[in-house]
Amino acid sequence: MTTTEQTVPRDLAQLEARAAESLSPESLGYIRAGAGDRDSTRANAAAFRRWRIKRRPGRTPEKVDLSTTILGTRMPAPVLFAPVGVQTLAHPQGDLATARAAAELGLTYVHSTQGAYKMEDVARANGDGARWYQLYWPTDDELVASFLSRAAAAGYTHLVITLDTTLLGWRPLDLDIGYSPFLENKGIANYTSDPVFQRKHMPVPAEVAPLAAGVAFAGVFQNPGLSWDQLPLIRRNWDGPILLKGIQSPRDARLAVKHGIDGIVVSNHGGRQVDGAIASLDALVPVVDAVDGRMPVLFDSGIRTGRDAFKALALGADAVLVGRPYLYGLALDGQRGARRVMRTLVDELEHEVRRARHRSHRTLSRSSLTRAR
Template identity: 40%
Template sequence: MNRTGQDAAGLPASSDTSWDVERDVHCTEDLERAARQALPTDVWDFLAGGSGAEVTLAANRAALRRIALVPRILRDVAHCALETTLFGAEQAMPVATAPIAYQGLVHPEGELAGARAAKAAGIPFTASTLSSCPIEDIAGIGGTVWFQLYWLRDRKATFELVERAEAAGCAALMLTVDVPWMGRRLRDVRNRFVLPPGVEAANLAWGSASEAHRARASGSAVAAHTQAAFTSSLTWAEVEELRRRTRLPLILKGVLDPQDARRAADTGVDGVVVSNHGGRQLDGAIAAIDSLDAVAEEVGSDCRVLLDSGIRSGIDVLCALALGADAVLVGRPVLWGLAAAGERGVGRVLHLLAEELRDAFGLAGCDGVAAAREIRTVRGVG
């Protein structure tokens, strides 16, 4: 058994041998339970936790549960098409994987397994600057890959990452703009979380010997690494420079205020991701879904709008579309699938989302993404 608590087949080592990911997993929460069983406590806390008292982490799910859809009737839904086009590329459904650091923590193949599953599902895979596999290897899988960029203190190294992403054939560049430093994540602080040997930021020259691998007397080593590597001086000037220097579609991730979304569109950004970093940055920030409709209304057709933070099901995807999103990013469920069953687990997550979304489309009277964006919503109090 390795550090992740998995057997050679990539299934939870403590599970019954008859456990089967296709037969026994019927919603993403089933994989959440399997992942929690498979992972050490400190790794589980790293991927499941949020910042501070985890108010915003909980708010993301609570806000999605408050949204009620108003279905339409007597519409031909014999064929419900999930396909859409984002940034000039066709994809099988309005979903992409969210950028997630250090996926080697939960499975030996790390990002490569998820990239293969995303390719098979016909959706983009977003590779993080802090991927545990090099961007060239991830892009080499052959699917649609977006590269998520953190702005480093080393400006030259930042643009070298952009050039590597372009050379590797990435289809879009996603700049995260809500991490001047890592939010105070109390689970990691209490666990004095440190990356184990063999898991590193493979895209960074200092990845194998970074602050993230050095245990500290107190606090999170990963947070210390972020503090040392990332700049806290990122401004619109850098966004404008990046827009000038890359030919790729440019997406800003971490936008919650409509005024910021408007400025992004005016700067020539191709898309914004409405996100509070899954509740891992400013605790007390607005739930991402509660900011979505105002952002979408502000930018109109001037740039694409995606939602991140809290997506767990096809119903959640439909809610996001109805409130103005063009697509969503899915994060933690991808890690649950990866931890529980490797590529098969991620594939199961994406299959479930497609199955649930098609079901939601039909029952809501939508024959496709355009119709889904016209569904009315009501926010309740539950």
């Protein structure tokens, strides 16, 4: 048994518990935090337990093909590294380590605007891997254009715009600890390295005045006035596919189609931003029906195991994004830990598809599941 196998358990509860022991209270609070009393976070997990996998009679396939293509990106499995900010709270190498792990596995890496390392450094770590860029849309349109120009130049092929964080969520764990990594110049590397941000908002280097950098970031981050009418700004500055992350209603899904968006991600941000929100899995089927095959529908919020991924795919998701679990692996063993967690999830997904007598996840459907009683 290797050191990584000993350090990073496959069992989810043990994985989280062991990671919690290794993290500081501030880091653990930030990573685990959900909005309010974490009702939405718990609802995400509970929604998966309301579905059971059906086993089909017949011969078990010798092999399973999990490969897929989403908006031109080829993937060995319908699983992506979700965008997660401030990953250095889990490990000093943060995004660099997880970008390398994604490349080793061939899985698509989605880099967060709140990355602990700037997008160019993460792109170099990712090498020839597939990578998308996630945008938190700030109030400064010139800064938006600069972010997108830099991302395209660094080889990010798809843009994922997060819609549910125009205001930060009310997170008591963070408030009680009194901790914000951004005020320590953590998780804002894409801002402090940006020439537009430096010129307009932060004339003093962030290393010299980290608190001032955090305050300057806070001044442009929250964007409650964001609306559908502003999408032409993105189209003028981005040539690749565009996905909207945070869709939870059929109406918004239809609006995404109407506005020519290329794909959507059904998500409630893992319960981090709005407490009492509908569980992401409960939103999936109505959104899939509303889209009616006119664009890919991806899913996140609550995926912890290959079984969870199976259920989301059976309910109509084209692929799933995974966040917190790989952070726990990162905390325990850096790049190797993140790789092991995601490899384990993909292996379990393959196992469950095979046990259900399918040769590919693409033949899964709602009939592959039954409601728990």
